[in-house]
Amino acid sequence: MRSITGPLLKSIAFVVVTVLATGVLAVVIANGSSGGGSSYVALFSDATSLNVGDDVRMAGVRIGTVTDVTIQDHRTARVGLSVEPDVRLARTVRAILRYRNLVGQRYVALDQGSGSPADALPVGSTIGLDRTQPALDLTVLFNGFQPLFTALSPQDVNSLSYEIIQVFQGEGGSVQTLVSQTATFTQTLASKDQVIGQVIDNLNTVLTTVNARSEQLSAMLVTLQQLTSGLAADRAQIGSAISSIGSLTTSVGGLVQDSRAPLRSSIDGLGAVSGTLSTTPQLDQFLGTLPVKLDALGRTTSYGSWMNFYLCSVTGRIPVPQGYYGGVGAKPVEARCRG
Template identity: 30%
Template sequence: MGYRKPLIGFSLFAVLALLLTYTIWSTLERAVPGQTNEYTTYFSDASGLHSGDDVRMAGVRVGRVSDIALDRNRAKVTFDLQTDQTIFSNTQASIRYQNLIGQRYLGLDLVEGAEQKKLEPGSTLEEPSQDSFDVSALLAGFQPVFDTLEPEQVNQLSESLVQTFQGNQVSLSYTIEQIGKLAADFGNRDQVIGALITNLSAVMGDLSSQGDQMQVLVKNLAGLIEGLNGNSTSLGASVDSIGDATSRLGGLLGRIRPDAEQLGQSLRDTTGRMIGIGSKLDQLAIDLPLFLVHFPMVMGQGAYLNIYACELDVSIGGVLFPPGLISQIGGTQHSVVCR
């Protein structure tokens, strides 16, 4: 009997831990709802793509990457797709950026002008896939420039620019001098500039091979800018409304600040008084349960006070109606309630 309670508690804890573990695992796995079919595609470079990443059509999640393996110097990507989605012979797979932290997803698009026929589950995509673009290569291309700059020079140039914009004429001449030295420094470092051009040439070659995507990017940016320009009036009105609301909120806070300070002072005074009568509060905590225990007996017969007058004595000055006279009327026996 002594081991039963600990065993029951441990069993409940184990069941709860398993349920929480399953919930977390299901959330992180992000399984595709419903039945799925398996397809395969190949990439020359699948950098950044991992098992469990999304598969999307027109930006909508329709599947997930199930496996990535090396097959004859190429990346073999296997993915699961919902059964209500169809893959055609002109479907092209590409690796795209999902967010700014580097997470990627597998995008599926139709190539216009190509023959279109339905592919059976388990098939391999026929259209050549578009490999992942490595942004780190672009940043690494500027490494020679970063290596040539000294932190002290950058700090001095930044400080002089700030002082120049503030109207300091001495700083203006110093800024021009620093810019001249920086230009001369770059002019004497042909090898650095050559390395920079060499590093960026590979990036530009990769971008040129993805001309269609760059064209789509430019068109989408143009549409975005046009949409923002068309809604400039609404955006301006929204900014003005936010400014007015912020100003009103500041005024409201300024008006209620004295009341808030007074409320805080009152709370501090009340707390101090309660601390001062701490012993009485302790006694109240002891007596209150005893009162609450007998309180139901008073109202036990209904929504009214149930009070018995067990002894009643009336005396006026000890002369009229002497003490003890009235209490003798009716006898001295008591009912069960008064005993």
């Protein structure tokens, strides 16, 4: 029995210590607070990436947590703060959002300002927009360093970015550290001076070529501007013309669709006529006598813009008088009609 009691007690003690250590670790990770605190409200123009449970710090020391982040008046971020009861905030206190790391986590930094904690800010008070400051806009900041970052390795970029954030937030070791980091990266750039020099040479060549043709380039730009202005002035007519073209296309498409069957029939008939004419002897005879006929026709019309005809004979039948259906007519007597 004694041999079991010892190991059992040791196991229970190990489990208890492990559970307590896990609980403490969970509280630390969750940014939990060990007790109640004094509540305040801070208004920010931008509280992007600030979450409930993030730290509230003063002089770098954690004194509370963020309890609430909501929107107010559709334009202002309302941030609830819980500060340890033994920390007194001056009426001139300022709340500043700062980056905790490059991952994007943030915290609220409190600065007492020029006031004294003896003139304390009442619990539950609101720190207005005139005494708050949003986090540094990393997009604008890093866009300025973009040419430098393109020539650095990812590890160097991360290191330099962190130093830049720390310095601009007033938390870095000093500007000297930033300058030291920049010097190291500058050496990296210096090792690539041949590539940079080649790029500059190529750019100079391009600029020289463009400069030598400045007049043509200027004329092209002026002409392009005039063309653009003309098109802009005629935009109504152009739009109307495009609409009309669309209507015309639709109409032509309908016309072709409607005439497709008759056109096919006409083409088939033309083929049949061509085949018939090619095998008819009368056509050859007509074409053979056509010059003689045209010559005679030319003589006939040579007197003016009219044609002279000589009537050789007329035949017919008339029903007058009633019951008479005799023939009438004239026999040819002239020699020209006997030929």
